[in-house]
Amino acid sequence: MSRRTSPVIPGFGLTLGYTLVYLSLLVLIPLGALFLKTTELSWAQFIAIVSAPRVLAALKLSFGTAFAAAVLNGIIGTLLAWVLVRYRFPGRKIIEAMIDLPFALPTAVAGIALTALYAPNGPIGQFATDLGFKIAYTPLGITLALTFVTLPFVVRTIQPVLADIPREVEEAAACLGARPLQVVRHVLLPALLPAWLTGFALAFARGVGEYGSVIFIAGNMPMKTEILPLLIMVKLDQYDYAGATAIGVLMLVVSFVLLLFINLLQRRIAHS
Numbered sequence: 592m593s594r595r596t597s598p599v600i601p602g603f604g605l606t607l608g609y610t611l612v613y614l615s616l617l618v619l620i621p622l623g624a625l626f627l628k629t630t631e632l633s634w635a636q637f638i639a640i641v642s643a644p645r646v647l648a649a650l651k652l653s654f655g656t657a658f659a660a661a662v663l664n665g666i667i668g669t670l671l672a673w674v675l676v677r678y679r680f681p682g683r684k685i686i687e688a689m690i691d692l693p694f695a696l697p698t699a700v701a702g703i704a705l706t707a708l709y710a711p712n713g714p715i716g717q718f719a720t721d722l723g724f725k726i727a728y729t730p731l732g733i734t735l736a737l738t739f740v741t742l743p744f745v746v747r748t749i750q751p752v753l754a755d756i757p758r759e760v761e762e763a764a765a766c767l768g769a770r771p772l773q774v775v776r777h778v779l780l781p782a783l784l785p786a787w788l789t790g791f792a793l794a795f796a797r798g799v800g801e802y803g804s805v806i807f808i809a810g811n812m813p814m815k816t817e818i819l820p821l822l823i824m825v826k827l828d829q830y831d832y833a834g835a836t837a838i839g840v841l842m843l844v845v846s847f848v849l850l851l852f853i854n855l856l857q858r859r860i861a862h863s
Contacts, residue, residue: 628836640837653819657798660737668745698803706807728810741794748790788857
């Protein structure tokens with residue numbers, strides 16, 4: 592008969608109770624109210640709202656740009672984490688602080704700054720216009736804004752995992768004749784992939800719901816650069832609360848399915 596060991600600090604029942612209460616107040620009850628509000632619509636009305644061309648275009652734009660920004664940050668964030676962990680150089684602390692800047696900077700301020708920089712009359716936007724393409728008021732501008740906002744999620748997720756990988760493992764692989772790409776593929780990637788997927792999921796989830804940094808640089812043109820959070824705000828301004836909650840439920844369901852798939856993939860890789 593196995594004996595269950597007691598923790599050093601007792602109180603499982605009390606702490607579990609507090610956990611369930613906080614989760615209910617902060618997550619379950621608000622989400623339940625969202626679904627409850629949607630019941631004011633018939634199934635046909637719900638389908639008509641979420642299948643409207645304007646909603647589907649905003650859905651494709653929001654999730655597409657969030658996915659692109661998460662992938663881009665997965666590459667850039669991994670490189671930044673590698674540099675910060677493996678090298679010591681002047682200005683390293685400044686770069687560390689700059690990575691955390693999107694956490695502290697109001698998203699509206701970030702949106703205004705990015706718009707001023709990438710707008711057609713901005714320093715970089717004017718140069719891009721001369722080359723024949725636009726950055727601001729296009730999906731590219733939205734992707735750049737989301738990349739700026741979600742970068743810390745990837746870097747801070749990968750950084751501690753990378754720091755726990757001893758350099759001796761890489762050196763041993765190199766001494767055994769492994770090339771640099773083989774070291775990355777067979778030594779580093781298996782250890783980093785679960786953390787990379789976690790950072791990717793966090794960046795993707797943040798990007799889907801981002802509002803403040805996007806509305807300035809997006810241009811908010813229906814069917815072109817209008818994101819789903821803005822469309823929800825439009826519905827609320829029109830006092831169409833049922834329509835806004837229907838779009839919110841659509842975002843919630845799609846986000847949950849995608850995040851569930853990513854978590855299952857992460858678990859499968861961790862146990863393989």
